[in-house]
Amino acid sequence: MQRLGRLQISAAVLLALGAMSAVAQTADYSPVTDARLVKPEAENWLMTRGNYEGWSYSSLDKINTSNVSKMVPIWSYSTGANSGHQSPPIVNNGVMFVSTPSAQVLALNAKTGELLWKYKRELPEDFSALHNTNRGVALYGDKVYVTGLEPVVIALDAKTGKVVWEAKMEDYTTGYYATLAPLIVNGKVMAGVSGGEFGVRGFVVAYDSETGKEVWKTYTVPAPGEPGSETWEKPDTWKRGGASVWMTGTYDPDTKLTFWGTGNASPWFGDQRPGDNLYTSSTIALNPDTGKMVGHFQYHQNDSWDWDEMNAPMVVNFKKDGKEIKGLVKPARNGYLYWLSRSPTGIEYVASTNYVKQDVFKSIDAKGRPVYDDTRKPATGKKASFCPSLWGGKDWPYEAYNPKTGMIYIPANENHCGFLEGKVQEYVAGKWWTGVDIPDIGFVVDKSPPYLGALQAWDVSGGKKVWEQTFKESMHWGPILTTGGGLVLAGGTNDRKFRAHDAQSGKLLWEMGTNSGILAPPSSYSVDGKQYIAVVSGWGVDAQYQQGLINTLTGWKKEVPEGGVIWVFGVPD
């Protein structure tokens, strides 16, 4: 942990803007309590996915299927940043917080778009990261928390944007960085690290919300002698075993457990690290007060496809064979949709089915363990092709759950495959260390694919797909918002559009082109009784990279302009 000193103050460029009006608007800032986080008010959007359970659901219904066609922009604000914007507008009683690439944080009047304060961070000159994005802030008490790429966790005063404390998570020169929004439970500010392509050993760490003092740190790859270490059969492979934690966890107030997704094993080829390699490509259940790992579920053992399972599952109850199950639901990057059960003692497999074409699993046993078609498993010196490609049936963009429809909504990608052949790469701290060179990462789509992106709706209890909207000439990189007004909202396509669908039927009800492509989660809130829908448009990182590959393979010339803009929409009174 690093206490804030003069150095840090000078490194963080803080702009005090419109001091009088900002003070007036933040003076009555509403502290965020544990109780408010457990049951967020409908008018607010207090965390990345709207609630601890990760539903990305707003119960607000003034904008609905009957009037969304009249929706128009109310205000917009340029973030001044390029690259991939992946942060939702977080709103607490009329104050909006948006983070941007490189951990800039903007505080705005949620009704008017007036800037209240801005926090900008200066990166070390020799810093680099595979993804420079940021996935949102967390609120607690009178502070705003954000991760910086270096990687650090930073606490800001919600009223002024001034740095209260910052804590160094790890040394960036060894490949660690951070992009996720923190998760805060019982005054513990929890965050994880990225770096699975650089030979890191993943972990989740918790800091005291007031002081920044480290409370606990739990590695996602066990050391020798710890439970799960027997799944690292070759000595020392665990030290650089990956299992990064680059997406925010979810929390179940009932079992009092947090759930975190872990990334790919490192390097990418399983024959270089024999064994199941726990807890890579898994969901782990951690006690938020102690960091103790209570349970886990591994989606696929000995990962060799770069299929991170970094998204935490949604905490959702469902019915199976007429029986109510306290569950977890997760569309996995490996192309399967999973139903799991949760309890104070851990996680159990219930059922699964593929939601996109997947040719690696021959079957899945009663415990949820897949049996592989070994011809589809790449290894060192062995080339193999597989579907879906390493970007998976879906990548990080959030799915959503609507309790009114009983459906989950998935931003999926279909009709793409990949191939890999591994080699042994020299490990150099902080350098690319996957076992494959970039030119040798195979990505395949047809010259004229039937479609690529899809928005899918599944019955959470019936286990069946209810509807699907497809996008012929674009992948889908858009996190989903669903609402009490019967809507499903998302961007994510290369035509820059933001869309509203009927949550029951999937019918397109409204769409509008924005400045750039939308990779960020939409949110909804209300001020003075008026409902707003907000989203940030700003294309970059993997979606941009993948678009370049698709252009090459198909001959398309689809260019998506960069540049971040916050958009806030409403229906005229």
Add this chain to the structure above:
Amino acid sequence: MCSEESRCQPPHFDQRRAVLKGAVGVASLPLIDLAAAVEPNAMRPQAGDVLIHAQGDRRGEVITVADLELGGPQQLAWAMDPQTKTVRDGSRLNQVLLIRLEHEELSPETKTDSADGVVAYSSVCTHQGCDVSQWKAENKMLLCVCHRSEFDPKDKAAVTFGPAPRRLPLLPVKLVEGQLQVAGGFRGKPGFKDM
């Protein structure tokens, strides 16, 4: 000295000039401060430096033209002061990539700063600062590991694909009595502009 309280200023590609000016007392005070802030190992490659292997079995050994495979791929290198043996690895932004190509393949401007077909560039991508450490043999392009920006080593590392906004800074090299040496500072600022 570079201290936490003074904050180390980033070394600039013209820092040797700054040192010299400071030494004869003609520079302004900030210029003297800048020169004083840069440790020799953090200075950018300087004219007269030799180049050494940055990784692999021969890490630390001086690179000769014969060490570089004709036609690629590139080798990562650090500059080293041949007198003091100071390796300029104090900043990632000092890292260099070396590649040997047929002289006739090089554009006229690239030839000017090459030596026996060897050209040198900053190995730090101008997009997000990742390593340009990979090689695309099919079209002889330098490749960034992060976002697949491609640079043409035959044409002053011009961007041919991907999100990088500008070419890699070129580092002039020369042969002195058969020894590969740095001929001058980077032709541009290495690294990327955040946001």
